[in-house]
Amino acid sequence: MSGYLPYARQWISEEEIKEVEEVLRSDWITQGSRVSEFECALAEFVGAKYAVALSSGTAALHAACFVAGIKQGDEVITTPVTFAATSNSILYLGGRPVFADIKGDTYNIDPQQIEKKLTSATRAIIPVDFAGQPADLEKIGQIAQKHGLVVVEDAAHALGAEYKSCSQSKVPGPGSKTNLGKKKEEWIKVGSCGHSDMTVFSFHPVKLITTGEGGVVVTNNKDYCEKLLLFRSHGITKNEKKMRNKEEGPWYYEMRLLGYNYRITDFQCVLGLGQLRRLGEFLARRKEIVKMYNQAFQNIEEIITPYERPQVKPAWHLYVIRLKLSQLTATRRQIFESLRKYNIGVHVHYIPVYYHPYYQELGYNKGLCPGAEQYYEEAITLPLFPRMKDRDVLKVIDRVKKIITRCCGK
Numbered sequence: 001m002s003g004y005l006p007y008a009r010q011w012i013s014e015e016e017i018k019e020v021e022e023v024l025r026s027d028w029i030t031q032g033s034r035v036s037e038f039e040c041a042l043a044e045f046v047g048a049k050y051a052v053a054l055s056s057g058t059a060a061l062h063a064a065c066f067v068a069g070i071k072q073g074d075e076v077i078t079t080p081v082t083f084a085a086t087s088n089s090i091l092y093l094g095g096r097p098v099f100a101d102i103k104g105d106t107y108n109i110d111p112q113q114i115e116k117k118l119t120s121a122t123r124a125i126i127p128v129d130f131a132g133q134p135a136d137l138e139k140i141g142q143i144a145q146k147h148g149l150v151v152v153e154d155a156a157h158a159l160g161a162e163y164k165s166c167s168q169s170k171v172p173g174p175g176s177k178t179n180l181g182k183k184k185e186e187w188i189k190v191g192s193c194g195h196s197d198m199t200v201f202s203f204h205p206v207k208l209i210t211t212g213e214g215g216v217v218v219t220n221n222k223d224y225c226e227k228l229l230l231f232r233s234h235g236i237t238k239n240e241k242k243m244r245n246k247e248e249g250p251w252y253y254e255m256r257l258l259g260y261n262y263r264i265t266d267f268q269c270v271l272g273l274g275q276l277r278r279l280g281e282f283l284a285r286r287k288e289i290v291k292m293y294n295q296a297f298q299n300i301e302e303i304i305t306p307y308e309r310p311q312v313k314p315a316w317h318l319y320v321i322r323l324k325l326s327q328l329t330a331t332r333r334q335i336f337e338s339l340r341k342y343n344i345g346v347h348v349h350y351i352p353v354y355y356h357p358y359y360q361e362l363g364y365n366k367g368l369c370p371g372a373e374q375y376y377e378e379a380i381t382l383p384l385f386p387r388m389k390d391r392d393v394l395k396v397i398d399r400v401k402k403i404i405t406r407c408c409g410k
């Protein structure tokens, strides 16, 4: 790839384009069979019972927060190191986002900080699997269970990520001296809803697979699923069994709650099906690139490479380096701008959400989450997407090394 190297980019195959074309030539371009096919494939892939696909990841978050029952006056704990859509979904429903600080190694929300933010008004927790690395879902699930909270996991970065779940088996292990069972560990996929009530994915082109715009909520809860379907389509049902007035006639439909038009089209879902078939390949290539970066930067004192917890297999969506600014003669901005000058599409993920003027006007003050704020000062996202060639990766490595060498030695 020549010229500008973006930080993320979709990869759509000729076969996928043909499949989309076929749908466009058919009678049903929206609300046909492809939507439910895509939903079934997603549910099966992550290991959840139900999947409801929507027009965007943001719509999916909004829907999940709605069915979680978030309403005026409720507090919802989430991370400041995320895209604004995460906490906006709380605001849509009149709830109040409460930001808990991140951990210094993974940049994921810190369960201990969550516990500090609990009040009698807390209703839900929205952890984000930052950069594709699952948050401490097990611990967060335990906190939620203890306090009767709903967990809506924002896994926009983490389709295909896995984590090790330790379930203490009730039966004593053979030869075990204590009456505690043997600790049973198993790898489970993000979205299997082992520890979250609902998990949301995004199919925006920068994410792990794309449908142009699109998102999904997966869950094991049938009531949630039915409400999500209503919310996606104006709150309207055509299912006679669900209607209050059953005798009106064959034209009849009923609006049961205030929903939206958050539907996704058939031609998007057929693209999603093709993309999902290639997700394994995409993830393997992402992992390769991450390995190349990690090896190249491991001996550079001034750079902190991403930490990977041993209990997780991330679906690396972002590659974020952190600069040790006290050892550098240049600022983050200067380093960022030098890389951009070399046509490397670096980015910063994320500006702490409450820094945005809209949130400032709601009364959030700087200083709220010092860990997130310091992280923000030091972070730079390097390009990472499956279609990157080795030579693109080597170019990024070379430029980063040159710039750091030039301004180290403070």
Ligand SMILES: *Cc1c(COP(=O)(O)O)cnc(C)c1O
Pocket (backbone or CB within 6 Å): 056, 057, 058, 059, 082, 083, 085, 086, 128, 154, 156, 157, 202, 203, 204, 213, 214, 215
């Ligand atoms: C992309 C993203 C969203 C929103 O998804 P869209 O499909 O763009 O609406 C929400 N949360 C996080 C963490 C994201 O990265």
